[in-house]
Amino acid sequence: MYDLLKGLRVVEGSAFVAGPTCGLYLAQMGAEVIRFDQIGGGPDFRRWPLTPRTEEGGGDSLYWEGLNKGKKSIALDLSRPEGRELAQRLAAAPGGAGGADGAMFVTNFPVEGFLSYATLAALNRDLICVRVMGWADGSQGMDYTINAALGLPLMTGPTDDARPVNHVLAAWDLLTGAYSAFALMAALVARLRGEGGREIRVPLSDVGAATMANLGFAAETLTTGAPRPRMGNDLYGAFGRDFTTRDGQRLMLLCVTPRQWAKALEALGLTAAVADLEAGLGVSFAADEGLRFTHRARLYPLFERAFAAKDAAALTAALDAGGVTWGAYQTMVEALEDRRLYKDNPLFEVVRHPSGLSYPTPGAMGAVLPDARQAVRPAPRLGQHTDEVLAQVLGLTSGEIGRLHDARLVAGADGR
């Protein structure tokens, strides 16, 4: 938690990964992020992984509570017109102090419908809305189906296996979420300059297509006429791969820059052998990373022997001492014991969550200096802030709020 966005109010009506991570990043930089959900939970409220089932309950979503940290929660009945109207008023509500710092809405609700930009802008023409979409034309698409369409699963995995390999990490969702947070801030900067509201649509399909072009994949295929072939764990265009130590550990080695290449050769004792190979081929690997890639089949046996000659403990000590860029393939259990990732990482703090479990939980993934890190906040219970939000954001009286509860149009944390 930091205070950079103190005083900003953002309303989130979204599910799954992209919209919720956008809201999470904003909340952890200090914005007041108010998430509305269907009473009883939206489509992501029971998403796996779940907490273990116990006699007292369990079965709560670790995913939901991970993605909604530091937000406020209001529960509405979005199936009825009156509940939908409350959502519309929330999405369009101006900020507190003069209104300039509110009227920001993050959603993955459809372009047309009760949360359309036209509907909301009629309530507040200064509204900034960032809308995450699947396909840009509005058709059904999620990370894994769009990833398949982009061609990556056919480029992923061992060369001796033609089956497509899906990614496990929903990379397009995550990139879309972070880009959406950026886009919201960009529209806010324009509004602070005196411009009006805007809608920014961020479709996963465009994020994917643009990114594959930004990285050169698209132009490469246009010039070669062929997709990039599958190449297992080989780094494309430079030198990198996993190698196996004498005791069977796999380590990922990367040599992209001349410095990384020189250091790896030195630490592995390969400088002379590689110089011989260079002399034979009439090339300089140090000067051209592409040559390391082109001739990798000649280089690999040298590296395989060097890795196989030592146990991981001795080898990794030498690689570290030599400033080599390498990484062990760890299981998530090992990762949790890795002091640089989790165990001694100041980004993490043990927090008690709505599920009742306490576990190490990250704050903002950037470190803002010289500001001190503030406490990591857990996700809310569903509906925990219903009354507070209705009173403070929509200005409802306690009598009005009571009538909404009686009509079951809203619910608090106890579900009533």
Place this chain on the structure above:
Amino acid sequence: MYDLLKGLRVVEGSAFVAGPTCGLYLAQMGAEVIRFDQIGGGPDFRRWPLTPRTEEGGGDSLYWEGLNKGKKSIALDLSRPEGRELAQRLAAAPGGAGGADGAMFVTNFPVEGFLSYATLAALNRDLICVRVMGWADGSQGMDYTINAALGLPLMTGPTDDARPVNHVLAAWDLLTGAYSAFALMAALVARLRGEGGREIRVPLSDVGAATMANLGFAAETLTTGAPRPRMGNDLYGAFGRDFTTRDGQRLMLLCVTPRQWAKALEALGLTAAVADLEAGLGVSFAADEGLRFTHRARLYPLFERAFAAKDAAALTAALDAGGVTWGAYQTMVEALEDRRLYKDNPLFEVVRHPSGLSYPTPGAMGAVLPDARQAVRPAPRLGQHTDEVLAQVLGLTSGEIGRLHDARLVAGADGR
């Protein structure tokens, strides 16, 4: 190109993916992004893929020109103190109109060294610096080594193969880049509110560790004591996998929400068969996505038969008509012919690049409404804006600029 960030000036001193994508997103939303590079190009200037070699030349980086679209380029000799001083002055330079809109610097140069925050803040205490890092402790790490440490390659790929599978898409780099653009904007919003400059450090290792926690992977392993097992292309916690049609096409099917599940059963003619299975098991798959996952081995044969009964053309027409969430596994060649991704996508425009090639090129990956999309701008030639930047940003006279050229401390697009 949009104008949301018109009037902002950001200096970029970075290489590879994270820093350059941060600058790209800013440039395509209208900021003036000035990238400085070593004369002759930095470590990413020859990164593959390259343009085809021809008699006239070729061998230019499609990667570099993809990642640096719409930026200005100044080439400096960063190996000498005078060149380094120019980089420092650029990074810290205030904006044009009163200075409030400049002094933003994006870099992956080391924390300590000639571009340290302390050094730059001594020139301008309002400076906002976003610093992309590998490991948070400053040690060598790049996307593929940190990804290995996080445990994902051991969770990826077919269940009948224990080898780790690296991702092909540098997801951590990309997420770090977009988050960095957000973080820069957040610090700008604070500065516009009257606060001073800041440094925000965004290490790939923290982005990775936090994201694996945000998504519930870390808490899951803490509660189960085991890493999530490898499960091929199965979607975790709901229903989704690739299935093969009669004519051998693989299609990815996703059923996360109750609606997606119902529509898939209907389009595939499986409603009755699944109801029988539910009756036998005493469960309702519609009500609980986790049960679809738990019992997926019982469900898969039904879906396999339904997919194998039809050719892809007939099946995909039925899936589309039924509003099912599915995706074909396309090669990149097929993706380029996909009208929704590339062929008819208004995000793309044919642009002539520094390499001399013209090809479809994306603008900003979010659509800003109601603003009109402006022309997509190509990357600069290296050093194309050297003199302009020295004059306009550092206020040097043409005599001073000439002396810098003579001393080979700077170079223009012709390399001199």
